[in-house]
Amino acid sequence: MDFAPSVRATGLVDRVRGFIAEEITPIEADYHRSVAALRDSGADPWNPLPVLTELRTKARAAGLWNLFLPAAHAGEYAARFGTDGGTGLTNVDYAPIAEETGRSFLAPHVFNCNAPDSGNMEVLLQFGTPAQRQRWLEPLLDGTIRSAFGMTEPDVASSDATNMAATAMLDGEDVVINGRKWWTTGIGHRDCAVIIFMGLTYPEAEKHRRHTMVLVPVDTPGVRIERMLPAMGRYDEPFGHGEVSFTDVRVPAENIVLGPGRAFEIAQGRLGPGRVHHCMRLIGLAESALAAACARGVERTAFGRPLAQLGGNRERIAKARIAIDAARLLVLNAAWKLDTVGAFGALSEISQIKAHVPMMAQEVIDFAMQIHGGAGLSDDVPLSAAWTTARAVRLADGPDEVHLDVVGRLELAKYMQGR
Amino acid sequence: MDFAPSVRATGLVDRVRGFIAEEITPIEADYHRSVAALRDSGADPWNPLPVLTELRTKARAAGLWNLFLPAAHAGEYAARFGTDGGTGLTNVDYAPIAEETGRSFLAPHVFNCNAPDSGNMEVLLQFGTPAQRQRWLEPLLDGTIRSAFGMTEPDVASSDATNMAATAMLDGEDVVINGRKWWTTGIGHRDCAVIIFMGLTYPEAEKHRRHTMVLVPVDTPGVRIERMLPAMGRYDEPFGHGEVSFTDVRVPAENIVLGPGRAFEIAQGRLGPGRVHHCMRLIGLAESALAAACARGVERTAFGRPLAQLGGNRERIAKARIAIDAARLLVLNAAWKLDTVGAFGALSEISQIKAHVPMMAQEVIDFAMQIHGGAGLSDDVPLSAAWTTARAVRLADGPDEVHLDVVGRLELAKYMQGR
């Protein structure tokens, strides 16, 4: 159980923190205000502002690019597109970097490490054919295109992924895709070029061998973004979450990832590191919220005393500190298990963090909002956006309850031998 | 402890429920979608859609107008502007009506019973001069103007209302107002004509005798809506919450309510019934959320079973049922105490509900969102808006913590005799 990042990773954490402090934080509030002003004035808020593009260029020049690239699978890409020409990082190494990026809404994208692109790149690294990698992975690593992931469907309870009813039928050399997805994150971005679509191919097969992942170029005829979805009233421009219909969408069978009926094999591999990233970013977000709560708590005064000294506030700050530290250790432990025994061996730990950390973050942020009074609900401080992020992750990639159930089943399995 | 509404009130509950079911529910989702479409397309979402005006006319014609009018203070106004020419209702009588209206976002306004107008009308009923009533109360009751309440300030912790720093200085026959308020709810409405402003008059007086309430016409020179504030990303058109600056705003001293330095006397009287209304509306909202959760829970299937039968969902439904029922009884008890022993005697009960009910509603709605999956975060179901409403009430009119503190102090006071 060694959760200490390597020397190289420690250096990267410092550089990431420094870059965020010097380059991103000074412009971040303005960025969001500018987008809001565009939106409120009826202008188009979906075009990334130029400063975002500049920041990405700077980050890449600073060697802080594609940091998520996994040591296990990065290979030559780490050398060509990664940081300092080095190999990729382990999960334990990357975790504290993810935490730093999670303190900013822009940072993950600035460092080309944001969901769902990072997860999609991992899928291609791990399971893509050379042709698929050349066509999609390289421009993603290069930052010239973006991607989306199409899994959840409006018409079925997608918490049970085997419910997915959109189809990806083999037809000669092609795959023909029909159905409707929503919460397809990233689809709103101008550069989004490809969707990793997951659909039903073999309805009669064993439950986890029915579905297929297919790379679908966004401009394929029959792909239609029906609408962008607000989450808690927010569109998260310039990425956004879309509802996308697929009507007789035809792509060559060579766009299938890994093979027909093998979507769940991929999902299993994709989701371990992704969940660590999500959770570490939320820990960064919770840390920011706690910092804001403390700063507000010592600065504002009511009934003759700083807010932090009133009623149970100091206890709530203590509990938030404990909750964040415990959650971070849980995530580091899951990352360490991923690194040392792999996704299958870390099944419980990965589900533990996915079930536990978003709720922890939601609660810490809710407290931070409360101590901010009305400002906490406004957009003057980034807490209400942070809350929405944490709340959304309680559903994204499987609701809390599904992950708790995995943990519970694995625990009980130890006592079921011979039953 | 008799919480049963009178026969007349029971009839009104039924009529209100019927009106909502027949007139409001069928158009409500469309209403919000239309406003969102205006907003997203860059058009002005602040004009109430014509259907809202029509509904108000219908409601008035149906005798469901100004139902909030309190038996204790309604007098002739109940006959002229109230329901069926009758006297006003007690708090126990009005409570179940408020619950019904709380199940819809439009209903309170349709019945001319929405905050802050109802509270403002009560202030004028109870403390207004005949001239003030004629100028402001009658058109409010008539529905031809709307009003706002200016209390919270951006620069001080307004949880301690004695912190309020905006000034209302006496200057000969006039009051001169300076300062800045925010979360001035209702100020965005096209018909908003008057703000009840609360400001500092006697900085050296005893803490609760320093502030004054003044009726400030919105079009008085020096009044400026600086911006509208989003709460959790939402503007709540067509009412909205504004940040309003007051620069050398001069109104005649006859616009003072009750008398200079007497704002806290008014606040005490205003807030009792208002808190009952807020809480009962939230109970209606929580009931709607639980109904939606149950309906979804029996309809959607995952892992081969309806969602409601999975994991702890049925327990959560049971706990929500218990929490709502307990909360309703607490509010009815507070209403009954208000009716029987008055605001001062009901101090603990009123603070109890304000501290307890919004959090209860927030938690029930959060669960309902969760069982809805991604839809719960979207605007396809009204849960995310409902959550925001409950969350906002945890701060509006004093944060939970302030009300808990009142309850705690009153409880401990019983043990402090002779200390």
Place this chain on the structure above:
Amino acid sequence: MDFAPSVRATGLVDRVRGFIAEEITPIEADYHRSVAALRDSGADPWNPLPVLTELRTKARAAGLWNLFLPAAHAGEYAARFGTDGGTGLTNVDYAPIAEETGRSFLAPHVFNCNAPDSGNMEVLLQFGTPAQRQRWLEPLLDGTIRSAFGMTEPDVASSDATNMAATAMLDGEDVVINGRKWWTTGIGHRDCAVIIFMGLTYPEAEKHRRHTMVLVPVDTPGVRIERMLPAMGRYDEPFGHGEVSFTDVRVPAENIVLGPGRAFEIAQGRLGPGRVHHCMRLIGLAESALAAACARGVERTAFGRPLAQLGGNRERIAKARIAIDAARLLVLNAAWKLDTVGAFGALSEISQIKAHVPMMAQEVIDFAMQIHGGAGLSDDVPLSAAWTTARAVRLADGPDEVHLDVVGRLELAKYMQGR
């Protein structure tokens, strides 16, 4: 929804409160200390101390005897054995009396209103034959014998009462009983003369028609108290909870209550009022604990301030006040439904309180223990005994989870029509 007790009941509440204050409270701590001293010194702690018998005589003389007698079923017994020769009380009337008695560990017995005797008397009132009533009910009402209830079994999950495996087989004119019960409360008392035993008669019948209730005199051959069970280390002398074996115990079939296979019919009727009583007593207990917490909180000082003013203590006191008041209202509501629509109509409300109130009491008492420091764990204050009582009721008469499940099922049933 009228929860106000009648004038007669209000008078009784006052008299009960007065009797406890004047007669029981002054000796109660000594009573428990004396029993503990007997126990610690190796003497027999199971003989009720003479003062307890004297208090019962006084209570009866004061007309505070068998107050639980239900208006619905009391008949002539209320006149002969009840209070002031009056009719019995409704559940709403008796509830506040039960709350008062719950503040003392001795009071329920002093007033001949303790579980399981009161519930057993209700069974006999409602379902007993004239002969059964004469032999068992009259001496119970007269206070000359005591009784026990044998339901839970050590070898099966008794949360599902249909699991009960001990048998009550018909054999000619007799019933033959075999099996083992535990948590048979009251069996330790020297005067315990009869057990209401519930056992399996028709293994092949529909699940709720398999079991029979039989009156088994404690001295019947084959009945053996195997041991007395400590609950959280306490034996609750002089009543106690026993593990009782039944080996070929033969009693005449006329000892069957209501009829073979009809035990669940009886249980349903017995448990409604009993649950109201349990819950109201726990509310009294929680009130005592909160009072003790407040008294301690204002009296003791740490870090220069009274404990009640430190950290979140005042908030915890406020939350306890809210929790107790909400719980009381829930129980009164259940009592009122029992009175107005009967046990079947009050099914959800009865389960709500049984699922909710014991946990509420446990939490309030846990807080009171905490603010008492080490004293809270000792027997110097009655908090640790109170905690154990509340904890035990979370399992007695069905665990919380079973009652939550009933509430959840009833709630969902509203949405299942046509499914």
Place this chain on the structure above:
Amino acid sequence: MDFAPSVRATGLVDRVRGFIAEEITPIEADYHRSVAALRDSGADPWNPLPVLTELRTKARAAGLWNLFLPAAHAGEYAARFGTDGGTGLTNVDYAPIAEETGRSFLAPHVFNCNAPDSGNMEVLLQFGTPAQRQRWLEPLLDGTIRSAFGMTEPDVASSDATNMAATAMLDGEDVVINGRKWWTTGIGHRDCAVIIFMGLTYPEAEKHRRHTMVLVPVDTPGVRIERMLPAMGRYDEPFGHGEVSFTDVRVPAENIVLGPGRAFEIAQGRLGPGRVHHCMRLIGLAESALAAACARGVERTAFGRPLAQLGGNRERIAKARIAIDAARLLVLNAAWKLDTVGAFGALSEISQIKAHVPMMAQEVIDFAMQIHGGAGLSDDVPLSAAWTTARAVRLADGPDEVHLDVVGRLELAKYMQGR
């Protein structure tokens, strides 16, 4: 952040686990039953049964003795009295051993590692004079005597240790001790020879320089065990918690530890490792409780399914797994900080675990009790004793609230610069 125990420690964990499994577990339930039988029959339950002495001899022979001896201070004692003649262990090394011993009530004593003896030995190791060590430390390490710690007082809120009012006054060559302590753990043991007494010496000094620790032989005239205190009804024979009066107790000044007025310096040093031990033992206890809950949950059936599959039980099992794992990581982190930066640098971490872990354990055990039904409250399974242990640690060595307050203050201090 390397939480992995050393190779030597890993071996010790295995040997401890093996010893417990082979030697202690098989007799433990019988041990407690035998003590209970003595108690219930009026015999003396305070004499340790012979098997306990035998187990200690075996454990010592097996080289599993005084494992707590700290690497930092063990010196020659580790060679003479420690395990395998080796040096002491770091906190990270000892932590998993403490967890194993916490799964049994007897194990800590069998391995001579139980509180308060281990803490007292650490005090003597770290601060004792050679003479003090020879007289008290060596026989403690040798297991021939036992010790107690006298800090908490019945008459003041001892959560604020500066409240302590019992006196230790310098009088020539002597110290004269007066006052009353309670919750003096271990005083009931037949071999208890010495109390480390903490009392007031300089009432006018700065708050943390007023008190002195003195070694007081139990047989000094004027020392009187007034009574043994039950915690939640249990006496914890053969150790017990006593109320002890000190009347003009005179001991030589050379019995003072470190120096007059220096008690708080010692307390600080003593408590860090002691809190890690307490918390790790509670984690072991919580693991046992969860294991029992799972085993019961898969074995017992109700409503046609194993209990573990009913309602929210599987979720509760998952949450317990997460809570235990998170708590263990927090404790390991605190141990690692103690090892790497010392008690002062680990102040927040040590308070975090003391505030968090006992409550976690209490909740997990409460759930385990609940799923066991009536058995959970009985002494047939060790859950009610486990609950009491966890509950007591929430007060022992400072209540949760005091530790939360330390965490909160340290967190806020980061934001107080310049204020």
